[in-house]
Amino acid sequence: MSHTITVAGVDVDTRHWIGGARVASARTFTDVSPIDSSILGEIARGTAVEAAAAVNAARDAFPAWAAVSRAERSRLLHAVADGVERRLEELAIVETTDNGALLRSHRRGVMPRVAHNFRFFADRLLELEHGDFGTRGHTQHVSWDPAGPCVLITPWNAPLMLATWKAAPALAAGNTVVLKPAEWSPLTASLLADIAAEAGLPAGVLNVVQGYGHEIGDVLTSHPDVRRISFTGSVPTARRITASAAANLTPLSLELGGKSPLLVFADADLDLAVDLAVEQYDNAGQVCLAATRLLVEETVAEEFTRRFTTKAARLVQGDPRDEGTDIGPVIHPRQLERIDGFVHRAIAAGARAVVGGHRGDGQHYAPTLLTDVTQDSEIVQEEVFGPVLTLQTFADEEEAVRLANDTRFGLAATVATGDPGRAERVTAQLVAGTVWVNCFFVRDLRAPFGGSRLSGVGREGGTWSFDFYCDLKNTVTAPSGWRSHG
Structure with a gap:
């Protein structure tokens, strides 16, 4: 059985990407183009087994990735951006075919923004610092420590742009990622896995597991090894995710609906x-x-x-x-x-x-x-x-x-x-x-983004993204002249 489909001349692997390898499922779901209702292919339909395997792969890869220097993480994220730019036309036509948004928008705005997401957070990582400050002769030093495996659940309306809006800062922070794309538009997430692997991202650092939220969502969001969850979608789904994450007190970032x-x-x-x-x-x-x-x-x-x-x-x-x-x-x-x-x-x-x-x-x-x-x-x-x-x-x-x-x-x-x-x-x-x-949709990645009331919890963008995807640590050091305790 072939696990590759051809969409607008572009080959796309329909399997999950877990631990640096393609993984099939016993069952599939059908991906249909909204343009003409044509069947694009049968996509691997994840179960609790694949979902847990993805989290385990992210957990196992985390210590080594967290130890990678900022400069090297930044270099690798720029390499991912390079790969996006090389395949920009392929990404644009596949996503248009998969979710029905305008091809001209994907070419001119959306896919360039995907590359920019990686470049921005790669550069921001190198600038991330908080000046030390003194308290009664003691030095206080603030640092951003990687939190651990992150589950990112993304919507179908801007699949790759919103996936990378989350994945880029999470990876830059030194975290590993399990990405769960929407089942109505899963294809560019699979291409992103290929691009990340070609860029040299180590196995298990980025994982992609496909399927229905009601079948694998609880496994991903209730797993005790998951340290951050970022979700964009509906209020009812956010309530289920919040309830699932509550047992482990897993921090959440929720960007939900609007009625602006x-x-x-x-x-x-x-x-x-x-x-x-x-x-x-x-x-x-x-x-x-x-x-x-x-x-x-x-x-x-x-x-x-x-x-x-x-x-x-x-x-x-x-x-x-x-x-x-x-x-x-x-x-x-x-x-x-x-x-x-x-x-x-x-x-x-x-x-x-x-x-x-x-x-x-x-x-x-x-x-x-x-x-x-x-x-x-x-x-x-x-x-x-x-x-x-x-x-x-x-x-x-x-x-x-x-x-x-x-x-x-x-x-x-x-x-x-x-x-x-x-x-x-x-x-x-x-x-x-x-x-x-007197304008609309002018966005700068340095600015905070998120909603109030039922439109969400938390803010991402700029330093706010690192604040969410990291454990902030304050180290207080006594004045010079250490005292020895015998």
Whole structure:
């Protein structure tokens, strides 16, 4: 039986990567492309046996990897980045075929960011230090010690970028990794294992185990040898992971859902505000940071809506491999049903579809804008994770902030205004891990990233990543003139 499939001309191994070797499973799951529903291949379906083997491999490899110098770890991570750049086109076309996101985005933004994830943390590692400080003649020295094996559980909407956003700092910190990719988009994680091995990463330092979360998740997250868990995904799954990790008090970093607002004030550049709003349809709306709640000052709401509908009508839905396509398919029929259910229930409850409100061809969902929605309605309060926006109006700053903060989430927010004073006042009151003013999705790896409320626990990025993936140690040394105890 062959364990290799060919996807868009690229060979991909369908087995796990454990302890520096390919490992098959007795069972498989079917990977299907959202572009045309074609079967891409049968992927090794992990069990408790493979999950435990991956953790054991990471545990066994940890002491030697933790002892590797910072300079050598940095060199190896740069070598991984080199491998990503050499295979950028292959990674881009495989991921587009696997998850349906735009090929042009993968080529120009996503895969270069994958390489940058490794380079940034490789360089940051060499800069990591905290100046010593004195206390009554004693010297206090802060150090970042590797924590141990890390389990990284990643989503399907930006598979490789989010996997490496976690793996790069974990590896840079001197930890070993067990990566569990989403079963709807597993292929580029397998290619990453090949790239890491070719770069010289020692066996067991990076492991990839595939399968269903409900079958292997508990083994990974409850294992007593796992010292860190980082998860990006839904709130219900995060609750299960948290419960599983509780017995060992394993530290968690959770980046969860969002229901982010875009506040448009009357003094904003309306063309810019409309551009920001239409940008929320990126990746078919399957972006946790998406500002899906448009909150528009009532005096400009009519004009904003007119310009928005005109611009949204120009969006092209189609094959994500075509350069002219703006919106690709939704990743899975189950997700398509979920999105359609949200919209149908909202319309039945009195919402009006100003734009879209229906399925497109295949697994596409039409870009949708719903108005006449109430603040307590499901469509306003719950994450849809599809190309569906709502529009509400407000009378003043106080109401805008109240509506913006009135959900269980707090991942991000966007503010469009021409008044710097207003921007300062409003952003200070918004509950969000990231706030953008007159821009969207500008990210710097030096900055902290994470959410408030049900949008997550903890922050990663820059030094915050090392704070999470390391055990911080403070060593206090007495003044010179040691006293001997006989």
